[in-house]
Amino acid sequence: MYASRDVILNDKPTxxxxxxxxxxxxxxxxxxxxxxxxxxMAIAVLYVVVVLLSANYSDRRGLLAIAGLCVGLTILSFLVMHAGNYDLSAVMRGLVSIAAITVTTLLCLENQTATQSLRGQADLLDLTHDAIFVRDIADTVLYWSDGAERLYGWPREEAVGRPAASLLKTVFPAPLADIRGELFRTGRWEGELVHTRKDGSKVTVMSRWSLQRDEKGRPLAAMETNSDITERKQAENALNQTRAELAHVTRVTTMGELTASIAHEVNQPLAAVVTNGEACLRWLGRAEPDIGEARASVERMIANGRRASDVIARLRALARRDEPLQAPVDVNEVIDEVLPLIERERATHGVALDVAPGERLPVVLGDRVQLQQVVLNLALNAVQAMAAVPDGNRRLQIATRIDGQEDRGCVLIEVRDTGPGVDAESLPKLFNAFYSTKKDGMGMGLSISRSIIEAHGGRIAAAPGEDGGMLFTVALPNPGKDASGDSLPEERRP
Incomplete structure (x- = not known):
């Protein structure tokens, strides 16, 4: 048992x-x-106490010597007291005492063998660099390895007997009741924890728990093995930060390439405002001013002004470097917001556009600006890939739908073109950083798109189209509500 192991390992020689x-x-x-x-009476039976005491400090040979001495003292006392009178009761008392000493000695020897085996196993635990400790069901520390001393700074004498969660100020990734429930149900649990060392510094560990049960199957104790992953987590966070900064640079670079489209998109509502303003003046300048038509012109001016404001707001959001924001997003709205940004590029290349939005799509949980960047990258790549295709054969298709082939019903965004496609050798490399099939390409757009989609818990794939060209598919997980906000049926929820 873990408790007995702790007694053995923490025996003080003082x-x-x-x-x-x-x-x-x-x-x-x-x-x-x-x-x-x-x-x-059989006073010599009390020698078993001497044997039990000696078992705590004597080795096997020493214990046998002490037991032999106790047997010898029993025989000597019998000879002194009954030298001339060997009555049966005295002989029986002597034999009972010798038998008790012998049995006790054998049991102590067996216990010493088990103890030495257990001590050897515990020594093996101390060879690992991981922090290992054992705690009972009340969370009290029973055993504290050398690795735990090195990682947390708490000596074994100070750690044993204290509540583990309180000692280490543990930060759990989920409610503790849920974690304990899984441990008791399956006998195992693993996940990332944040602990506090004795000096107050934080350490992130990959923790693995194993449950020990008694012979009746009741929870008895748990062994926790913790591996320090603090440096790895810091490296991951730094990588994510660098990736976010690179995505921001790519967005700004893309906007620079789309300057003409942006000017065109903003100029349209402004021109409409001017046109409607002139019409309003004409209606008011009549001999009998037409107030109804003038009001309609003003309303159109307001609508176009708001449209221009919305365009500028979308562009500012796309250029702004914000932390990723997880919020409900309608993918059809994301596509509608991106289409005006590629209008100029699409018109310049003579590319026909076919948009097929799915009906009552579930909202997805994600960052709206980042998802806009993914759709923008895919659409621009498709438009530019069709530059060598004869006029009249350039078609960009963007569709959204639910993937009914999966239990979770992922939301799919499909971007299809009629370009020359990609050869079989280049296809597996498309999403690699700095790999591009275009002569002047940086090779970052698809790589960043994959990083963004994977950070949203989804996936992105590329495949040759059925009629030529390429098909890019983005799959985003469905959190369980449709675009109108209504809850999906229970079987459709994740």
Whole structure:
């Protein structure tokens, strides 16, 4: 059992010198009472106490010697007291005492063997660099390895007997009741925890819990093995930060390439405002002003002004470097917001556009600006890939739908073109950083798109189209509500 292991491992030698003295004095007292008292009882049976005390500090050979001495003292006392009178009751008392000493010695020897085996196993645990400790069901630390001392800074003497979660100020990734429930149900649990060292510094660990049960199947204790992953987590966070900054640079670069389209998109509503303003003045300048038509012109001016404001707001959001924001997003709205940005590029290349939005699509949980960047990258790549295709054969298709082939019903965004496609050798490399099939390409657009989609828990894939060209498919997980906000049926929820 874990508890007995802890007793063995944490045995303090500070009082061991006292044990032999007590055992010797007790043996002398038993011999004197057994030899010189007139008590008609098996006093020598008390030598088993001497054997039990000696088992705590003697090795196998020493314990056998002490047991032999106790048997010898029993025989000597019998000879002194009954030298001339060997009555049957005295002989039986002597034999019972010798049998008790022998049985106790054998049991102590067996316990020493088990103890040495257990100590050897515990020594193996101390060879690992991981922090290992054992705690009972009340979370009290029973065993504390050398690795735990090195990682947390708490000596074994200070850690044993204290609640583990309180000692380490553990930050759990989920409610503790849920974690304990999984541990008791499956006998195992693993996940990332944040602990606090003795000096107050934080450490992130990959923790693995194993449950020990008694012979009736009841939870008895848990062994926790913790591996320090602090540096790895810091590296991952730094990588994510660098990736976010690179995505921001790519967005700004893309906007620079789309300057003409942006100017065109903003100029349209502004021109409409001017046109409607002139019409309004004409209606008001009549001999009999037409107030109804003038009001309609003003309303159109307001609508076009708001449209221009919306365009500018979308462009500012696309250029702004914000932290990723997880919020409900309608993918059809994302596509509608991106289409005006590629209008100029599409018209310049003579590319026909076919948009097929799915109906009542579930909203997805993600960052709206980042998803806009993915759709923008895919659409621009498709338009530019068709530059060498004869006029009249350039078609860009963007469709959204639910993937009914999966239990979770992922939301799919499909971007299809009629370009020359990609050869089989280049296809597996499309999403690699700095790999591009265009002569002047940076090779970052698709790589960043994949990073964004994977960060949203989805996936992105490329495949040759059925009628030529390429098909890019983005799959985003469905959190369980449709675009109108209504809850999906229970079987459709994740």
């Amino acid at each position: 009082n061991r010198w006292l044990m032999p003295v007590i055992a010797a004095l007790l043996a002398a007292a038993i011999f004197i009472i057994d030899t010189f008292s007139s008590l008609d």
